[in-house]
Amino acid sequence: MKSVSIVTVNYNQPKVTEDLLKSLLEVNTYPDLEIIVVDNGSKVNVVPEWEVKYWNVKFIRSDVNTGFAGGNNLGIRYATGDYLFLINNDTEVTADLIGKLVDRLEANPRIGMISPKIHYFDQPDMLQYTGYTPMNYYTCRNACIGQFETDRGQYDHLSGVTGYAHGAAMMIRREALEKAGLMSENYFLYYEELDWCERIRKAGYEIHTDLSALIYHKESVSVGKRTALKEFFMNRNRILFIRKNAPSSAFFIFCCYFLAAVVPRNIFQYLRNGEYGFIPVFLKAITWHFTNKPDSTHLGFPLSR
Template sequence: MSNAYRDDERPGDRQLELSIIIVSYNTRDLTLDCLASIALETTRTKHEVIVVDNNSSDQSAAAIACQFPEVRLIALDTNIGFARANNLAAKQAQGRRLLLLNPDTIVLDCAIDRLLEFADANPSFQLWGGRTVFADGSLNRTSCFRRISLWNLLCFALGLTYFGRRNPIFNSEAYGGWDRDTARHVDIVTGCFLLIDRLLWERLGGFDPAFFMYGEEADLCHRARSLGARPAVTPEATIVHYGGASDVVPVDKRVKVFKGRITLINRHFGWPARVIGQALHLIVPLTRWCGYGMAAALARNAEWQKNAAYWEAVWRRRREWIGGYEAKRVEPA
């Protein structure tokens, strides 16, 4: 990696442009591919790469150390979660900007260099993101979102987001109808490909460690906007994001996502909006369990029956997520 410095090679009289932070958990092959793409496609930006391995059981840490000795590896003996792991790495980072990058990503066409150029051209934004696609090149819409509101929660609960995926009114949270093909200000840049000024990160205190996984970047962006940041994304910086590689059980991922969303509501909604938001989340698995179940019975559709079973499992585990992460507070990393 020609532009990445080892600890003993880092110049003491100047700061690196960028610290790339990756948190891995049982994603060995994907992480190795991600690191290889960084080395290949990031040629114009002086940077370092820091990988925090959250006690993976697939020999991720050993493989990274062997194949990428120039990467600064922090191998943990316990899984401290996405938010705290990023905070831990950021404390050791040397770059004037931080790039949070998921391990299940592939950097395309100098995307990191291009994102830095976008940031340099728009420094007042303070927080930037790019465009994400799936492996087949189709759009992955999860690079950014609009903040949660009672309206988009209602649309989500009633299934209007499903039937109106491209509708900017019924699917406002996902910016329905916008293919991420223009540069635009957004409420939330997701943590799979998030660039932030180091000074802003430090003012914010990094991620709220109460979030174990999912929701932490929405909280960060909310607090950043309150300090004057204007998050924006550009299609000029495009990466592959496979999505959800650390969660092999879909229900487990949904439980974590709901837990994060409830925590966001608890943090940023006042009463009675907070109570309404929690109730709408309870409606989500019920409407889908009942809807898919009835449709499957009428049409004898095996796929719909699987969907019904999935949402039934989410409903039955509601006590795990309805309180958010509030019940188990953690100390900062």
């Protein structure tokens, strides 16, 4: 039996993380499991308390918030499993979830990464994810298949190759990880898993879904719906993803599209909604690219703890 390392990241959500641990320890039926929790610079360090309460879980504490990629990468470095399952701390598993994903990876060595079907936790019959369409490099747009629809099994036939895995739940083969490397930490938040999928494909693997496997996701627990942090990184990283992954001709067309369509549209929406503070944040997300290379570690946004 293949061993699986679970990696999850906690940031100021100890109760949510404990719900996940309870789910992994009491609901999951896959036996060969290593659970790693990274506390990513939370204001209150609960790791000492957790180490007593959950003796069979490995805890790692970072004194600073290193973002989604940085926190997961830290956990990955300590993981020993044949497969690594990165899941958000605001998820809860189903009993046979992990076993089904392992079985699919074992059956097809071409799969480098796989995601399950995702339902919204608060509306358990509603789909969040059954796969992604490919990325349009000219607009940096793609679609999440089935999102917000009631699950009637209408997409279950799509199990197989997909555009991208979902960052809330993605299992990676160790060999694929070793070839593709860790997630790029300069994204900090958003688009890093899409970039990772691109590199896994370039390493010779496929990205799949297994829609017979199910996980529940409590969406937007850690970041919220609309914040300056989200506006900055969603826009900066949208451009960064294309800079890193698209051919130069596609990047040029994307820049023309972004400046001609996205910039005026977003500024108009900020003005219409009275969100005046988002305008300098949005412009800062764009101008970051004038002074930074694609692999720059300068985030460009002040992070509060």
